[in-house]
Amino acid sequence: MRDFRDAKAMAQTLREALGAKSIPLTQSDSLELIARLFGQRDWNTLAARIQSAGAASDVAAAAPPSDAVRQEIAVATAVLDRYAGYYQLSEQAVLSVTRDGQQLSIQLTGQRAVPFFAESRTEFFAKEVDAQIGLSPAPMARSRR
Numbered sequence: 001m002r003d004f005r006d007a008k009a010m011a012q013t014l015r016e017a018l019g020a021k022s023i024p025l026t027q028s029d030s031l032e033l034i035a036r037l038f039g040q041r042d043w044n045t046l047a048a049r050i051q052s053a054g055a056a057s058d059v060a061a062a063a064p065p066s067d068a069v070r071q072e073i074a075v076a077t078a079v080l081d082r083y084a085g086y087y088q089l090s091e092q093a094v095l096s097v098t099r100d101g102q103q104l105s106i107q108l109t110g111q112r113a114v115p116f117f118a119e120s121r122t123e124f125f126a127k128e129v130d131a132q133i134g135l136s137p138a139p140m141a142r143s144r145r
Contacts (some may be wrong), residue, residue, distance in 0.1 A: 018092065032090070072117050092109065119132075
């Protein structure tokens with residue numbers, strides 16, 4: 001992500017996609033959802049991280065590109081099953097988590113499902129997009145199957 005404008009563009013795209021399906025979403029809620037998708041607790045934290053990364057990118061631009069690759073690990077299906085459910089992020093947005101074989105499939109309302117792979121028992125990453133998410137096994141009251 002080049003700067004916070006990319007994240008704001010993502011939030012606007014999300015609002016438009018949900019709006020086309022008659023699902024209203026405020027700008028504030030869409031920014032908060034984008035922040036959560038990037039593993040941050042709120043928009044202000046994401047914006048600060050993006051800004052600090054921008055300053056660091058000037059130094060990083062001189063360094064050779066990193067070949068760091070996330071390492072996928074096997075996690076017991078029983079552990080993955082404990083994450084499955086529907087998580088209400090806002091009044092209009094629900095995060096759907098399902099187990100698909102040895103991976104999780106995660107879908108935000110109005111978006112397509114994306115496969116996520118374990119790099120630990122609680123941390124997952126996507127290969128199709130630059131995204132990661134941390135999960136903790138939810139009590140049954142937090143998720144619906």
